[in-house]
Amino acid sequence: MITNTELEYKGNLYPNQIINFKQDVDKFYFTTENGVVLQITVLRNSALRFRYATENVFEPDFSYAISEVASRGYSSLEVDETATEYLILTSKLKVLVDKKTLRIQISDLEGNIINEDEIGFHWEENYEYGGNTVKMSKITQNAESFFGMGDKATHSNLKGKRVNNWCMDQYAYAKDQDPLYKAVPFYTGLHKNMAYGIFFDNTFRTYFDFAHEKRHVTSFWADGGEMNYYFFYGPEMSKVIMGYTNLTGTPELPPMWAMGYHQSKWSYFPESNVKALARKFRKLKIPCDALYLDIDYMDGFRCFTWDKKKFPDPKRMMAELNEDGFKTVVMIDPGIKIDKDYWVYQEAMEKGYFCKRGDGPYMKGKVWPGECNFPDFTNPEVRKWWAELYKEFMSELGVHAVWNDMNEPAVMEVPTKTAPLDTRHNYDGYPCTHRKAHNVYGMQMVRATYEGIKKYVYPKRPFVITRAAYAGTQRYSSTWTGDNVATWEHLWLANVQVQRMCMSGMSFVGSDIGGFAEQPNGELFARWIQLGVFHPFCRVHSSGDHGDQEPWSFDSDVTDIVRKFIELRYQLLPYLYTMFWKYSKYGEPMVKPLVYFDQEDPQTHFRTDEFIFGEHILVCPVQEPNSQGRRMYMPRGNWYNYWDDSMVVGGKEQWVDADIDIIPLFVKEGAIIPKFPVQQYVGELVIKQLDLEVYYKSGIENSSFYEDDQDGYEYNKGNYSYRSFKLNGKENSLAIQQFKDGDFVPSYTSFRLNLHGLPFTIESVEVDNEVVPLNQVKPNGNNVIEVVKNFTQVLIKGK
Template structure:
């Protein structure tokens, strides 16, 4: 056994024995005789916060990640003292704190160990910067699996990996490269089919080691700040993810158009080029809702300006694009060009809004405009000023969305690619260096952008997208996975990253379809579109260096397949919108890795490729060239092949045939999938019926459909429609019960119900207990029936 003295000799220090404790409402303080204080706060019965200080007192408690409206309060709390330990018990867990060394163990109420300290909290004095490097190590059991941590470009299961969190502009990153653009220091542990979560809320550079250095030890540490983490009890992964998402916050609903297809390139200019691209989408009948303007729309890359040579009348152009159904999204970076004639620069200079070095001068760095200064978005006054700058773009010109890039923050031609670490930040009245503020800089920029766009877009909803983000950024913004590459490996990476972001609280995420750097083959572009339409955010983007990347830049077959899959996305918009509603209402991730979908099946614990889109559609992308099919794992239950309607029993790996214009897609038996008619853009068509694809199942299955006015805030006043379909199938019966909530009256009056997999001939149809006269032969021939949307119970009897 290693003693404390030996470990201290190695440079690490540890808490010594507890000499006192005090209980204050929801918190318990433990004091050691070497001035360590442990504060245990019961946030909820299943959510416990642990804070440590080695100074003998705690600094101001402030976090950008925690949502102020998160739910808290517990049903039961009991604290008892035993001879060797203290015990804190809630209605869900028991927490044991050892008196001799402050080590912690957490048990469920059946005394199963959920998580226990190995060495527990320890620290090392940082001689270079002052303060401490704070560390935590936990014992890990054989067979334990780990998931989460945001945008990591590695296998879903993080067992055996060491990962770093430091927001970094990683152009053309590779598989397993660290660190990347996002910082989400949250992971899910799964052992003995029980899940728990750890959120290490520390904005310094952090590290996580999942049994990489030592086989049965998981550890995390930070280069400064406080050892401050939350333990989240499952036992289901869905409970862990929902609790974490509630803690760090949820977005508001995006406008429905933001869930459509977006087209982007570095760069579309001049205006004639933009118009040519948008006209081609309409000509080829490939639906598209948004067109992006990259940095070349600006005057010399100055934010909030327009290049009048390329775009002589932006207001007119944006209005003309809107008439054709295109919403204009523009890029805004943090670097403000040093130019005394430039009004944004002058105002920020006068008001002292730029970041400064420790010894006083403004921090200067080179980005696209040349030498720039950078606003301190951690200052609330600066955020308010920044928000106000969007008036012209949004109110006057009519831009519908803003894209924040380069906000890691990225700086060119310096070895560390970012600010010097001595730059000072306000940090909302908690002054600090860039070491602490670096990881949240991009989120605070996106936050300021969000408040500006929201203010001037009102009564419509805002749309923001950011490249860099810290935990909690989902409250303000969507995101994408950064500057990827047009390779098959990157298609694999994109699939994993978006799944991982979904279970890390940031659901509204996608990748640059086709790859940003280099040029995809037609086949790679096709396979990427086929995956991308099943991501919450769906945008093609490329650097333009190696040629064009619009669907028509390839051959006619690529155009046809792109149209087929983008059409499918537009049909599935009500399903996707419902997924989003469940994300913001219940914290349910929009994409579910198989391990999330069925954690009790150990076959899912190492799966990477397959995921469940929403609750009832299983997707498995094709990730290699010349494929005529692939092996995939179909989770337990019954699933219909979307293309053939054939039924398969899951719980096994199987070969699935596929074609160039298909990827394996399955629908859960019993599901009711809502579909709109294909539109070239959201709101183009008025229609009188909602299509419902009903997949027969013997047994019960519930499906939900959320709809509202597709934009605006009336939904917050109850003006929405929430439908619950309870489908019950028997040998010679099919029963559909419909329950309606909300005050929104949908514009259509009928449901077209496609009956898929019905195992019997129809004898009679009853609606609300009354038999209806219908042409049963026609229904059996066409496999659908049309009913009034006001029905409550639909009963089909077989013979």
């Protein structure tokens, strides 16, 4: 073994032998002869935190990423010491700390190594800026795969890749271009069917090398700050992702209309065009819940103002749109125009809320309004002030939601595309430069926006969107994948990026459907819609420079296809709403890559196209032009083709027909899928009967359905309904049990059970042990049954 003494070269410094050890309840401290202190904190039985200090001094323990309500606690904790190492034992993990080198090895209780240091922690003095460049290297296990890391525009499996995290405005980015808009320094490793996760909570520019430079080494490092990372153990990937998401937080439930179809472009103006857009949606009966106003609604791009020539009476306009079921979403950027007659600029100057450079002058940058100053959103006073700026928009004018863009922060006409590194920030009382604050700038801006929107749309729920994000931003906001391009390659990227974001704790995510830059043809637009309706955030957005991208912008055949799939999304809204509830409550990703769904199958480790929507729907977009089908991998199990109910056996790759009006779509056997009737917008109809699509299975399968009043906070007081269904299929019978929790009373009084794949002809139906005459339960054919909504058990018998 190479010793740390032999490795002290090229400016790198390494811990040497441990000379002191102490325990303080759930914290363990190991101090080396050369002044390195390792703090290990046991958060839960399968979650640990590792912090390293040099020169015996830790930095202040402060993080924007960690949720205040993250779970803590463990069932058992022991420590032991041998001649060569310290041993920490929980009920799930065994941690070895080497006495000579401070290196770490983590294994399960059977001794299977999950993760271990190669060189481990080392650092380099940063003589240019001060402080350290902190580094960590791990041994890459045999056949190990890596997933996560936010919006990286590359293959889903990061094995062999090197990436870095620095929020960056990347207009029309290319495949493999890095970095992009978000900094999420979290990845999941998988080997020998054991999954673990590492979250490197460091807001400086961070780098990750997944066996790129050396095949047997995975490493991560940062330009400054502290080596501070969290370790999560599964062994199931689901436990890793949910453990990380619990630590960094989940959002509250958004209003259901935020899950509808949204239409945007740069820009819809004047008012007459916005109203014409709304009329056309309703005339063509294409469902839509929200219309977006980009920066051209403003007076000279000044935030919190209106161009009164384009929009003479925005309050009236938005009220009229709302009457017809359209919510209005407006853009707000961080750059505040330098203009002594502009009230927002005046207030910020008077209060000293703008960022300053290292030598004292205000930080300036050119954005859409021209020269701007930028509020310091890491200052809690600034966030409070910014939140109050939304009062007029939300309370008085009737804006429904806000979209924060350009908040990396993006700055034009400079090579770095952002603020100078010597820009100063308050950082909630821990002053620093932009080197540390850059990656959280957008996060703290949208945090302030969220707090203002939440206050002023109350008692309704807030809906906020951000482009830039750091780990934990999901507590405040939805997001999208930025300024993509109308190409088939970007359709592929949108699919991979959304899956990756969901694996990174940020499930309320989508892409600019159709592409932001350039112009799609009708086929590409139709295929993108087919993918986008299965993303949690569903919005068409384009630059407007190359033509329009409304559903009717192509030929009538494309319009019909687009309508068909938007209608499907609205039918599936109760299923999607249930997905969001599980994400909000448990941190369960809404879109799941196949590797998450079945990590035991090595074929899933390198699949990029297929994904699971929720728990029971398998989606595989067509991503090449002129295709009448595609090859796809069907995960293990039996799957119903959504379009014709044919059964497909999984565990292999196979051809699936999919002409331009079809996306390969499959439902797991045994699933029960709730469906709404088609609505033109959320809340248009008073629903009298709800469909349950029931897919027969020989055996048992569980499904669930969550509902509430779709907005507001009454669900926190018990005014919700959670139905869990247990399906049990046998050769000549099908039993469905329902278990209900919560006080919410929906408008419908009955379920219509649409039975798929029954292997028998129905002879009798019992509802709660009472035989129901067949002429009462089968008004629409042999496999459609109407039952009261609060049934306990339905038993269908046949021959």
